[in-house]
Amino acid sequence: MSDKCPEYVERLYAYIDGELTAEQYEEIKAHLLDCPPCLTEYERDMLLKKLIKRACACEQAPEQLRSSILTRITYERTEVRYEA
Numbered sequence: 218m219s220d221k222c223p224e225y226v227e228r229l230y231a232y233i234d235g236e237l238t239a240e241q242y243e244e245i246k247a248h249l250l251d252c253p254p255c256l257t258e259y260e261r262d263m264l265l266k267k268l269i270k271r272a273c274a275c276e277q278a279p280e281q282l283r284s285s286i287l288t289r290i291t292y293e294r295t296e297v298r299y300e301a
């Protein structure tokens with residue numbers, strides 16, 4: 218993790234949603250390739266987005282659903298870590 222990581226993590230949703238400029242997009246992409254912790258965050262966000270899409274056909278998932286999925290992902294990741 219570098220000092221800049223929180224900045225990148227904050228922009229991951231915009232990155233996934235394609236809301237960044239080409240320049241910002243490239244900057245984050247380069248950072249992700251270079252920084253495993255941020256890449257992990259990115260993969261989790263992608264997974265979260267996919268699960269929400271599958272669970273809810275509407276554009277905006279309810280906040281409660283979002284946080285329950287996020288909790289489940291975190292839980293599963295913790296489980297895996299303990300088994301390893």
Ligand SMILES: [Zn+2]
Nearest residue numbers: 219222252255
């Ligand atoms: Zn990083």
